[in-house]
Amino acid sequence: MGIQDVIEGKKQWRAHLARVKALPPDYQIVYKEMQKYLFKVGPVDLLEGNLLSGIVDFFAESAATGRGVLEVIGEDVAAFCDELIKDSPTYADRYQESLKDKGGH
Incomplete structure (x- = not known):
């Protein structure tokens, strides 16, 4: 991974965080x-995959309908993640x- 990859990764992460901050509290x-x-x-591919950005997309769409987050995912956040x-x-x-x-069990 070169320096350009690191810089691009940071830019993408900052853009992702800006999208999170645009969500309702x-x-x-x-x-x-x-x-x-x-x-x-x-999850091994958490940072390389689209899981986190997919969650933000899903949340943005759900928030636009006026529903609360727990209405959308349920009360058990860990179970939803699992x-x-x-x-x-x-x-x-x-x-x-x-x-x-x-050779362990």
Whole structure:
């Protein structure tokens, strides 16, 4: 990864954050909680993929209808996130695989 890639990545991240800040306050709060959760759970392709920007798109469309964020995703934010990444490999999955490869259980 060259310096241009780093600069472009930062520009894209700043643009993404600006889109988050344009959401209504309840959506911003839930987005930030989802982001923290997803960074902790660790889908392997989180930063390379479109998951975070897709969430912002979904939230922007939902907010435009006048619905509250919890009406859209439900009360359990973690369960909603888990459903989003259910078919994505996580760092926890990789760790479990490495234990199996080493003869662990």
